[in-house]
Amino acid sequence: MLDNEEFDAVVLGTGLIESIIASELAAADKKVLHIDRNPYYGGQFACFTLSAFIEWTIEHRDKRQTPLVDIFVGGIDSDSPTFSVHRAGEPKQTTTLSSSTKSPPDHASRLFDRLSAYIADSQTLPEHSDITERLGRLLDNSRKYAIELAPKVAYCRGELIDMIINVGIGEYVQFKGVERNYIVQNDIFERVPDSKGDIFASESLGLVEKRKLMKLMTAITDDSEDFAQLLGDCAEMSFAQFLESKFKLSGKLLHSVIFAVARAGSRDELGARTGCERVQKYAKSIGRYGRMAYLCAMYGGGSEIAQSFCRSCAVSGGTYILSEHVRSIESRDGEGRGYAVQLTHGRVFAKHVVLDPCYAPDALPSDSAISRAICILDYPVFGEDTTAILSYVADAGVVSMLYATQATLATPNGQCVLYAWTNGRLSDTRALLLRALTAVSGLRARPLFTALFEARDMQPAENSLHGLVYTAAPDSTLDFDSSVIHAQQVVAQLL
DSSP: OOOSSSEEEEEOOHHHHHHHHHHHHEEEEEEEEEEEESSSSOOGOEOOOOOHHHIIIIIOOOTTOOOOOEEEESSSTTTSSSSEETTTTOOOOOOGGGGGGSSSOOOHHHHHHHHHHHOOTTTOTTOTHHHHHHHHHHTTTTTGGESSSSOOOOEETSHHHHHHHHTGGGGGGEEEEEOOOEETTTTTTEOOSSSSHHHOOOOEEEEEEEEHHHHHHHHHOOOOOOHHHHHHHHSBBBHHHHHHHHHHHOHHHHIIIIIISSOSSSTTTTBBBHHHHHHHHHHTTTTTSSSSEEETTTTTHHHHHHHHHHHHHHHHTTTTSOOOOOOOOEEETTTTTOOEETTTTTTEEEEEEEEGGOOOTTEEEEEEEEEEEEESSSSSTOTTTTTTTEEEEEEEEEEEEEEEEEETTTTTTTOOOOEEEEEEEHHHHHHHHHHHHHHHHHTTOOOOEEEEEEEEEOOOTTTTTOOEEEOOOOOOOOBBBHHHHHHHHHHHHHH
């Protein structure tokens, strides 16, 4: 038990950002205490087995941040059983799922009973529903699923990979290349070329389109003074306007560059300079580890990477406690003396406190949110050994998607998991997410299990304790770089 012990920093939450901060502080010979109130690592980047994900839905999620989770068993239409696990947490009294004549294992039975209390208001469960058998078959392989709350990939030549190399934790985490990049418009899938050879070999691009794309890629990656001057003259343009006016891009070619390469969330979201920087990073990442721009972590993305930084922190002398709740944080007497942190099992003192805003008892959800979907399919539509990213583009918005299989140990053999996310509240984006999932599953697969939820940004109250350092939630970008940059900024502030 820790009691009245002094630390240079107490870090609350084991998400990727917090874990990088703890690792860097410990490496700088700072005495670090790293705490998570949950029994698992990863925070908002956590990764679960299937049964653990259902338990997170019911019990462990922060209901302020994730007020509602809808779970579909089977298809994603209105006829499929839907369980709405809401913020109030007041389950309905209904027939329990374990009443099936074929009894599942005890653990599965308990999950069935807990989920059955949240059946949607418009639905009922027959006493001998085959729902028990469907869930039972999935939960038989629960440990073969790696379900991520905030999936992301890493640029081959990006901030995360460079940091992993510099910190020396490459032996703790494994990656697989993301072999395919698709843009989906009007339910038509177009594969985005990943190299100059792919551009020339593409059958979906005409000769003129190939020349335009080659001219763009050569200009952006050249770093010449002429291009810098051109970009300077167009500083006030959006990236879309820049591509249209200076490189004569239009139609599907324009959309491919904006949404599938620069990863914009809307047509005019990016300025010309930001868009060019993203395309440049994409192009320069190709070739570092093969013919791909991105890497996908094995065993569960951000959570696995976060744990690697936690190991680095522990090697440097950091102290870890899971399942430990913070009762209060108060200023110590005297200016600059730091903080007193009251834990469930003792009290510690720290010069600095770094925390995920969810740990602030007075934190409130903001209007900003990311809507997310997780869909397990019964068939690997793009191949069993393939990892892919997709941009689903519709009039209602743009959905980022990640396709994973047993190749990254995300699912059992013969299945795949499809992640989809977009900015906005779930009440506004639900139909868009379901259309994106349907576009992919409609290729040849049937949904087995689907979850929809929103992750809302948390903000500390205006009268919160002065001097606490709050970290950012996972954003809607496809890659980890913004999280790494934010962590580096916090470390620079503290050292």
